[in-house]
Amino acid sequence: MTQTLTLQGHSSTTEVYLQGKLEEVGKLMPQGAQPIVITDRDVWAQFKDRMPADWPVYQVVPGEVSKSLRTASNLYRYLQEQRADRGVFLVGLGGGVVSDLTGFVAATYLRGVRFGLVPTTLLAQADAAIGGKSALNLYGFKNVVGAIYQPRWVLEDHSLLGTLSEAQVESGLAEIVKLAILEDPELYARLGEHADDYRLLTPSYIEPTIAWAVRTKMGYIEADEQDYDVRRRLNLGHTWGHAVEAVTGLPHGHAVAIGLVFAAELGEWLQLSQSGLAENIAATLVRLGLPTRSKALPWVLFEALQRDKKRQGDAIGFIVPLRIGEAKEQRVDLAKLKEFVQHVYAS
Ligand SMILES: NC(=O)c1ccc[n+]([C@@H]2O[C@H](COP(=O)([O-])OP(=O)(O)OC[C@H]3O[C@@H](n4cnc5c(N)ncnc54)[C@H](O)[C@@H]3O)[C@@H](O)[C@H]2O)c1
Known part of the structure; x- marks a missing residue:
């Protein structure tokens, strides 16, 4: 991993690994932590071979529909079934939907557990995975419930962007234009x-x-x-x-x-x-x-x-x-x- 940036949040520190490699995600797991991956079905189909084979995985439906209290609730149940205690470490692998959902569940399950993010869209690498804002939609309205809760690390691997559709690339560019403005x-x-x-x-x-x-x-x-x-x-x-x-x-x-x-x-x-x-x-x-x-x-x-x-x-x-x-x-x-x-x- 060539470059590490450190974000000093109010109550925690986030390491951001620029030019990281997905295959090295295991090295970021703290000693003794129980990893659980949260991802969407399409992202998982694309990248599962590059992830540690023995980590449990929870897959959600791709898209905005998964930023819901229903999905979060199903996820809490899954975490309980996995006997996840405060030693759990959630790994959100996906776009902004997965990072928002993972952050929200991490902030609220057992009053807060550790998590890391591997953003797989341009939008998530340039924006959504950074800053600890997480949110779910409510009755069709955007980001109504949420939390500000920082990940322990963000692993940025540009090679993951090669499979994005044109529309997904353009979507990420819009957030970059915003920041440039x-x-x-x-x-x-x-x-x-x-x-x-x-x-x-x-x-x-x-x-x-x-x-x-x-x-x-x-x-x-x-x-x-x-x-x-x-x-x-x-x-x-x-x-x-x-x-x-x-x-x-x-x-x-x-x-x-x-x-x-x-x-x-x-x-x-x-x-x-x-x-x-x-x-x-x-x-x-x-x-x-x-x-x-x-x-x-x-x-x-x-x-x-x-x-x-x-x-x-x-x-x-x-x-x-x-x-x-x-x-x-x-x-x-x-x-x-x-x-x-x-x-x-x-x-
Ligand atoms: N928390 C924040 O600070 C913040 C900032 C900006 C946006 N957001 C949120 O992010 C969400 C949008 O994020 P998004 O555009 O990443 O959407 P997304 O997570 O829905 O991903 C878009 C689509 O791309 C697919 N995909 C993801 N990675 C892929 C890859 N590498 N190759 C092929 N397909 C891939 C997904 O399966 C999905 O269908 C919105 O809900 C928005 O509110 C949050």
């Missing part, structure tokens, strides 16, 4: 200029970019692990994006892409953002194969938006990009948002 105008420009290299996962482009995303997100977590302040900026694109995802079932990153354009258009409409920003962001996303508008009815999306967990009374704290490299949180009244959605966004 927040933090790095140069990378943002490169993503647009070399979109094909990113879409093809050309190693000289994607590997340093994943490492940058991991480091950058770690900086946010170390500054504000509990999500009260700067970490909230990582919600850029996610407020409208979560409504789009819940209503349409689009992949997470595709919904976030639509949310990024929405946030920039809203910012321009509120005269906070640089003129032309939304068009610029939309052009970059299109080059990366991502959508910029949802086909769902705007007022249906608006209904879903009102359930967002960032809602406070009659307003929602929106992260608005001001220009590439700068964003701020802006409280926007629901009435004003409705006006924007009805008269501007829907036009």
Whole structure:
């Protein structure tokens, strides 16, 4: 394993192994720990031969449907059947769905047990596996129950990304674009200029970019692990994006892409953002194969938006990009948002 980063959380430390190898996952198991793998069926079919043969495995149905209390409850039962005590060590092998589910179950089973993550999608390697946020959906609404609970380690093996579909790659690129909008105008420009290299996962482009995303997100977590302040900026694109995802079932990153354009258009409409920003962001996303508008009815999306967990009374704290490299949180009244959605966004 060539490079190790250490994330110092409030009550624990996470080692992130960049350029790791899945075959070495056994070496990360603490002495005497009882490993149990949590994965999804498709991921397991793809990678089971590269995992230790004697570790028990719990497979869930692939996709968002498994981020549910029902799946968590079945998993608790399985852990009890395995006689898992506080010596258990859960290993989440999969995309963001598996990492969110594994983190949630680890945070809550026996009031907290150890876990590690092997992210297998671009989205999970660049984003979801880092930072300890875990969540389940409730009645079709995104991430309503959850916890912030850090893994002991994250093993990043880029070779796992070779089997991703185009759509899964694009979905991961959307989260990278989000971070570049927040933090790095140069990378943002490169993503647009070399979109094909990113879409093809050309190693000289994607590997340093994943490492940058991991480091950058770690900086946010170390500054504000509990999500009260700067970490909230990582919600850029996610407020409208979560409504789009819940209503349409689009992949997470595709919904976030639509949310990024929405946030920039809203910012321009509120005269906070640089003129032309939304068009610029939309052009970059299109080059990366991502959508910029949802086909769902705007007022249906608006209904879903009102359930967002960032809602406070009659307003929602929106992260608005001001220009590439700068964003701020802006409280926007629901009435004003409705006006924007009805008269501007829907036009
Ligand atoms: N906790 C966080 O900080 C955070 C951040 C961003 C997103 N998320 C969550 O992550 C989820 C989306 O994650 P995702 O896009 O990874 O989705 P996912 O986990 O559903 O994976 C997408 C699909 O890819 C398949 N897959 C996974 N790895 C593969 C591989 N190597 N080769 C081939 N197929 C593979 C899966 O079986 C699945 O069908 C959402 O629920 C989102 O809310 C969480």
